Amino acid sequence: xxxxxxxxxxxxxxxxxxxxxxxxxxxxxxxxxxxxxxxxxxxxxxxxxxxxxxxxxxxxxxxxxxxxxxxxxxxxxxxxxxxxxxxxxxxxxxxxxxxxxxxxxxxxxxxxxxxxxxxxxxxxxxxxxxxxxxxxxxxxxxxxxxxxxxx
Amino acid sequence: xxxxxxxxxxxxxxxxxxxxxxxxxxxxxxxxxxxxxxxxxxxxxxxxxxxxxxxxxxxxxxxxxxxxxxxxxxxxxxxxxxxxxxxxxxxxxxxxxxxxxxxxxxxxxxxxxxxxxxxxxxxxxxxxxxxxxxxxxxxxxxxxxxxxxxx
Numbered sequence: 401x402x403x404x405x406x407x408x409x410x411x412x413x414x415x416x417x418x419x420x421x422x423x424x425x426x427x428x429x430x431x432x433x434x435x436x437x438x439x440x441x442x443x444x445x446x447x448x449x450x451x452x453x454x455x456x457x458x459x460x461x462x463x464x465x466x467x468x469x470x471x472x473x474x475x476x477x478x479x480x481x482x483x484x485x486x487x488x489x490x491x492x493x494x495x496x497x498x499x500x501x502x503x504x505x506x507x508x509x510x511x512x513x514x515x516x517x518x519x520x521x522x523x524x525x526x527x528x529x530x531x532x533x534x535x536x537x538x539x540x541x542x543x544x545x546x547x548x549x550x551x
Numbered sequence: 552x553x554x555x556x557x558x559x560x561x562x563x564x565x566x567x568x569x570x571x572x573x574x575x576x577x578x579x580x581x582x583x584x585x586x587x588x589x590x591x592x593x594x595x596x597x598x599x600x601x602x603x604x605x606x607x608x609x610x611x612x613x614x615x616x617x618x619x620x621x622x623x624x625x626x627x628x629x630x631x632x633x634x635x636x637x638x639x640x641x642x643x644x645x646x647x648x649x650x651x652x653x654x655x656x657x658x659x660x661x662x663x664x665x666x667x668x669x670x671x672x673x674x675x676x677x678x679x680x681x682x683x684x685x686x687x688x689x690x691x692x693x694x695x696x697x698x699x700x701x702x
Binding site: 450451454455456457462465466469470473474475476489490491492493494495497498499518519521522 | 672673
C-alpha cells in the first residue's frame with residue numbers, strides 16, 4: 401500500500417505527464433504524455449507525435465525512453481520510472497521491458513489497445529506497475545479529443 | 552502454397568535484409584537486418600543500432616518502419632512487406648501492427664524473445680506472416696555473433 405507521500409509524488413509526476421498530454425492535444429495529436437523520472441528528477445518528457453512525424457512509432461513513451469537513454473548516456477533505465485497518462489500499448493510496454501525500466505505508472509487503462517490485454521508479460525519481470533494515478537484527468541483529455549474529432 | 556517465383560522473390564529481398572544484418576555484425580551490433588518493400592521496390596533498409604545509439608528502441612524493424620513512412624510521406628504501410636532476418640520482438644511486431652503492414656516475412660524464429668510467444672495478436676489482423684526464408688543464413692549470423700561474444 402502506497403503512503404500518502406508516495407501518492408503525492410506519483411500525482412506530482414503524473415501532472416507533468418499531463419502537461420505533455422495537453423501539448424499533444426493542442427497540436428491535434430492523440431493526447432498522451434509521458435515523463436521518465438530517475439532518482440526524483442525528470443530526465444525526459446515527451447508527447448505523442450505520430451501525426452506530425454507521420455510515424456506510428458512516435459508514441460510519447462517511445463520518445464521519452466529514447467530521450468532518457470540519450471540523457472543518461474546508456475541504454476538501460478534501471479532505477480527509472482515511466483509516468484504515462486494512458487496505459488502503454490504492446491510496442492511501448494515492450495520498449496519499457498528492453499530498457500529495464502523498474503517501474504511503470506499510468507493514469508488510465510486502455511482496454512482496447514493496452515499491453516495488459518495483448519502482451520501482459522513484456523515489461524521487465526521485476527517491474528512494478530501502478531495504475532490509476534489521476535485517472536479522471538488522464539481519461540477526460542482523451543474523451544474530449546475523440547468527442548471533438550467526431551463532432 | 553507459395554509458387555517458385557514467390558519463393559525466389561522472398562529470398563531476393565531476404566538477401567537484402569541479410570546484407571543489413573551483416574553490416575550490423577561488422578559494427579558489433581546484434582546482427583539483425585530489415586527491409587521494407589512496397590510494390591516490388593525496397594523503400595527502406597536498416598539494421599540494429601542499439602549499441603551505437605544507446606537506444607533499446609533502435610531495432611532494425613523500428614528504424615526500417617520509420618524510414619519507410621518517411622519515404623512514403625504517410626504513417627501507414629498498407630500494401631508493404633517487412634522482411635527481417637529474425638522474428639520480430641513484441642515491440643517491433645506491435646509497430647508493424649500500428650503501421651498496418653500487410654505482410655511480415657522473417658528468416659528464423661526467436662523462441663525466447665519473439666512476438667509469437669509474448670504478443671501473438673499485435674500484427675494487423677489481416678497481415679500475412681511467412682517464416683523460414685533463408686533460415687539457415689539468418690540463424691548462422693546470430694550464432695556466430697553470440698559465439699564470438701562468449702569466446
